[in-house]
Amino acid sequence: MAYSDKVVDHYENPRNVGSLAKDDANVGTGLVGAPECGDVMKLQVKINPDTGVIDDAKFKTFGCGSAIASSSLATEWLKGKTVDQALAIKNTDIVAELALPPVKIHCSVLAEDAIKAAIADYRKKQGLDKDTRPADMHAQPSA
Amino acid sequence: MKLPIYMDYHATTPVDPRVLEAMLPYFTEKFGNAASRNHHFGWVAEEAVENARKQVADLVGANAKEIIFTSGATESNNLAIKGVAEMYREKGNHVITCVIEHKAVIDTCKKLEKQGARVTYLPVQKDGRISLDDLRAAITDKTILITIMTANNEIGVLQPVAEIGAIAKEKGILFHTDAVQAAGKVPFDVNQSKADLVSMSAHKMYGPKGVGALYVRRRNPRVLLSEQISGGGHERGMRSGTLNVTGIVGMGKAAAIAKAEMAAEGERLRRLRDRLNEKFHQNLDEIYVNGSMEHRLPHSLNISFAYVEGESLLMGISDVAVSSGSACTSASLEPSYVLKALGAGDDLAHSSIRFGLGRWTTEAEVDYVVEKLTSVVRRLREMSPLYEMVKEGVDLSKMQWVTH
Secondary structure, eight states, rough: OOOOOOOOOOHHHHHSSSOOOSTTEEEEEEEEEEEEGGGEEEEEEEETTTEEEEEEEEEEEOEEEEEEEEHHHHHHHHHHOOOOHHHHHOOHHHHHHTTGGGGGGHHHHHHHHHHHHHHHHHHHTTTTTTTOSSSGOOOEEEE | OOOSSOOOOTTOOOOOOOHHHHGGGTTTOOOTTTTTTTSSHHHHHHHHHHHHHHHHHHTOOOOOGEEEESSSSSHHHHHHHHHHHTTTTOOOOOOEEEESSOHHHHHHHHHHHTOOEEEEEEEOOOOOOOOOHHHHHHHOOOOEEEOOOOOOOTTTTOOOOOHHHHHHHHHHHHEEETTTTTTSSSOOOOOTTTTTEEEEEEETTTOTTTTTTEEOOSSSSSOOOOOSSSSSOGHHHHSSOOHHHHHHHHHHHHHHHHHHHHHHHHHHHHHHHHHHHHHHHHHSEEOOOOOOOOSBBHHHHHHHETTSSSHHHHHTTEEEOOOOGGGGGSTTTTOHHHHHTTTTTTHHOOOOOOEEEEEEHHHHHHHHHHHHHHHHHHHHHHHHHHHHHHHHHHOGGGGEEEEE
């Protein structure tokens, strides 16, 4: 399979790899995907509670090159955006930017899910609203 | 050292220059049809085919008359399985195979099922081998065929074919084995294995693509097959069609070279393969060999690099040609059914890489592949949330994952 130049660039020079302190009240963490499906994304945002602007974003991804590129691109786009702007990012934007082929669209869906899960986690921590995520939107240790 | 490095010899092999040299005259000046019985051109072609038949037979301890040439091992597998099912329909309608067979066997069996046959797909144990007790338990008075591969194409594991053959013989059931990966690589004898039908392919043993063979036992018992390609009655009526003389000459030469060099080459490759394996284990933690190390082709290694996805690994080693059992390399998005059958978990199937060493693999190439892969695995683990979680003490098996 041939990869687009942008996928290769993100794979070889991933932006914002790493982790933020997940216990920080200003940090939201999204963990989506499953090892047996071959894709797991952890995406974190650090949000300024006064401005609602995303100051920092980090990711770690287990997955194919397109999954790595999708999450890397997502962190790049998130920085400097408000929470509402971030929630407006659609997987189709990622597909278009990275020129993902049809079999890789699920990578972009996962990245969108990761953004939403991270922001929902932040909101929950801040008590801004109830956790409105569907119960299955966030990986967690089972009881 | 020349890049890229080819380390995918299970997929195919280059034609050995000695094989090509043997083939070349049969494209041009010796172009006759081996079935032309009444002139010199036909005789020359026929003589070449019969010489090749002998060479292929010698590789597996068979009589030349027991070798049928085909277009490749997929056809050989189809002919053996469908041919037996049709021919012995009166005797029974039950076939036993196993879950890690090549698709050319599995899908042929599925086709038979659609036509009313019953097929048992034996599971494999953690080491990739079938259990002989399972095999015995699966046999019924309707069983007409057992088809179990000699060596697996993904994990290189060798099945206990001699034991399987003995059980089949004892019960009066025909035994077919797909020996594509084993023939020419490890000693294989049709009488020691008590096989009645054996599929082989030229392009897996440094011969050309598009030619294969099927061994069909002629004595004790005399195996009959219903032909799948009808026509001029070539190949004892079992496979019609003008013989691919150049390809057959190439397969014969390839078989002769493989037989002559097998002992030394097998030992050389085993040393290189073990070097590859040991160096990976020295460099990296949490890596797992898929399938038995003891019962394995000497040139074969399949490793799961935990917490790293296979396709992303391949992307990082673009100057090394290997294969992955990861879903993302196939259109189906399903990870390798062979690795899943070992019960190691889908996550490890997604993290697997198959290394196939061959006639032109050098120690320098092995060392390059180890260094290159090690650095990519380390880099990808740095960005793997799974590796991070494991290092933090999280038990991944206890997580509830969000699946799609």
